[in-house]
Amino acid sequence: MSTAGVDQGKINLLSFTGKMRTLHITWFAFFISFVVWFNMAPLMGYIRETLELTNQEVKLLLILNVALTIPARIIIGMLVDKYGPRIMYSMLLAISSILCLLFAFADSFEAMAILRFMLGFVGAGFVIGIRLVAEWFPAKQVGTAEGIYGGWGNFGSAAAAMSLPVIALWFGGDDGWRWAIASTGIIALVYSFIFYFSVSNNPKGTTYFKPKQMGAMEVTSKGDFYLYCIMSLPLYLTLALLAWKMSPTNLGLFNTMETGIIYMGLATIYAYQVFQIFRINKELFAANAKPVAEIHRYKFKQVAVLDLAYLVTFGSELAVVSMLPLFFFDTFKETQGLTIAMASLLASGYAFMNLVSRASGGIISDKYGRRKTMLILLTGLAIGYFLMGMIDSSWSLVLAVAVCMGCSFFVQAGEGAVFAMVPLVKRRMTGQIAGMAGAYGNVGAVCFLTVLSFVSPQAFFMTIGAAALVTLAIVFFFLDEPKGYMYEALEDGTVEKIELH
Template identity: 60%
Template sequence: MDRTSFNILSFTGKMKILHLSWMAFFITFVVWFNFAPLLLAVKESLGLSTEEIKTLLILNVALTIPARVIVGSLTDKYGPRVVYSALLAVCSIPCFMFAFSDTFLEAAIARFLLGFIGAGFVIGIRLVSEWFPHNELGTAEGIYGGWGNFGSAAAAFSLPTLALLFGGEDGWRYATAITGLMSLVFAFVFYAKVSDTPKGSTYFKPANLTAMEVTSKGDFFLLLLMKIPMYAALALLAWKVSPSNIAMISAEVTYLIYATLIALYIYELSQVWKVNKSIFTTPVPEIHQYKFKQVAVLNVLYFATFGSELAVISMLPLFFSETFELTPVMAGMVASAYAFMNLVSRPGGGWISDKCGRKITLVILTAGLALGYLLMAQITSGWTLWIAVAAAMLCSFFVQAGEGAVFATVPLIKRRMTGQIAGMTGAYGNVGAVVYLTILSFVDYQTFFYVIAVTAFCGLVTLSLMAEPKGQMAELNPDGSVTMIDVSH
């Protein structure tokens, strides 16, 4: 742990790690969201239908759910430096593939594979937790998440301009390829400049990579239950591209995907049993126990926070355009106010969590989030535009501050499993986006906002089950000695 002062203008020690981490995350989000701002140019250049464009948008997020779980485990095992560098380098390949694709199939494969870069977020959560003490952790994780998340807004503003500068019908290709080049170059910078822990600190690794450890019988069954929504969301995505909806795949392929997901869940169940069967015969010593319900509560909260953010960012330009009869460009600029809040809201949520306590901060922000979406459900064409934008920004503050508060708590549960926990919680954010966007395809905007508000109230109820992180957590050193890590004042 680096105990030097927290100085955002510094680029040494832990602050250098924080800055390089958010930069890496920023680049992953630029690459992941480089398609949406150039959507019309891609459609025209490749001669795609509206349904094919929608399919590409779905494929862009499909792989992120399992990717976050996989990358979280790899981070715990091999360390953030190697895993982040590898992710940035490897994911530049499908980015280049997309930039120079000539057919819908080539573009579809590239966008599907690019969903993997959305897992980058998880890596930095573990890295930042290694360098910052508990009383600064929320602020540091908030800056990492908020400034990195801004990559999506930066892509929306810069890439259309870049495409215009290159000009011609291939301008979008060069703009997209530049994001891939950024990712590839920064992979080498990250590898050269980052270390997993401060000098002299131990990087604790989980005993098993195949499944998450739990420390009680009840937690074993809760873990299996919490795995189901991730598989259900992937099944929902398959259903959206099946003949029942946009008919991108055949009925036979749809059923094959369903069967594969069931088989994978059964396989995962067997791995969870293999890793944790000893708890049914030998109790885990109290010093090494942790409560999986903490993870479950954070999963539900991230479903409502980041899940709703991803969904709302996707639909907000259209919502403003239709409600206030704005041009697409004006609607996009107005809607970007929601994403802009990330720069201060997410760090703010982490900072409040550091100062006031993890649980009370989550309670206040989740309640604010629910009320914020209830307010947005009231927006009609009779409102003044600037008041509607202010309502969206107010709601956005609670959403993104809530995300910051969730990930201020994640690293305080079990240090050696931080990547796995962050991976699962992060995946729940994508599960939320899939669920909310699917609901939006069946209901009007007002009902959509009401649904998010109701799930936020459900999150508020589950918060009653969460315990405030207190005291210390124990981690076992390779030589058998125990290190105690502070999680509260």
């Protein structure tokens, strides 16, 4: 394996040089993007009161917040593989800061809905950091490094839940929540410049592998081509589900004609995506096609299983983080006298576990095996959500918070386990693979939040638990443990061997 330029030393969290400097700068960029992305949830009680929103309008805002991230992560995954993480993360933070400021001072539900939908773009930042961290750390450490990146970055949602209600009170007045949200946008804008001048795409002496073509992932067999097309479909069906939610059948934000146009548009885009997949991989269908050389093959089923695992891990986290402050407030406001600020603080315990749990998933995967780790964590996740489904006003707050934090450990450690494997599938397409897995996380969030709009929170938690059991079976039967090496061709035609263990 070529290791020129790659720091093989141990991970020292107190270090701020070399690969550790890149890791710290990158996880903080992700942290800020998560603060911006989830600055609405802990302040939703104030927003609901100021704009006199209905419960359905509140739930729609929660769904819109995670919807655009589905295509954004796919697109950003392609762009980061092509142009590199440095410019892409800087641009993402700068653009999202402007959207954040506009949202902070929106004065109607319609404006808020549009801007919240657009702000889902910031959630694609996760994909950028995955590729950057994978460039700086060797395979035997990548699970741990990605876990630290994801876990400490995801903690941004907990930080938002704990701090923004206090900041809103500090500003005071009816517009305190607006200034609290605006402050996160200003921080994102400043850090976009700091990030640009502080990182490089890869260590000196290493190669930044890029896809041969843009538009879709390369696959290495006809079977994988068909599986890729099938796995792309839910990304569009989820957006169609969102359109249906806003159609005359439900909230009535769109009329019948507008809804139909959206459906046709999504069908057209999916057909174009299938065409792009074929264009990139048409050699597989040539009359004189030869099988792809063994050393360059990878199994797309690995990508598909990781997509589904991320759907129930990160997808459930997004959904729960979005609704948990209001769930605690509505459940315990009468029996425990809970305030909005206190409910947000208690709900932050769910995301607080990111500080250790996601990194733990990566560490355990690196040390004991990635498939085995994922099976154990999905089992714990399912049990945790079934327990959360039993929480009601008769519970003590201490027990309710303890169950939530226990469940969140398995959820976030499971996320770490997924992305301990993503960089080991095919290096030059790490951004695209991470983008697709990340998009499936948002597919899960939209689907779970849509379920929440029709059922009680308890049934919502039970639904996630059931989905986790199905995914557990899929992982057990179809996921392979990464072993040996993967190979990437350099521009001069030579082949580089990259260790997978």
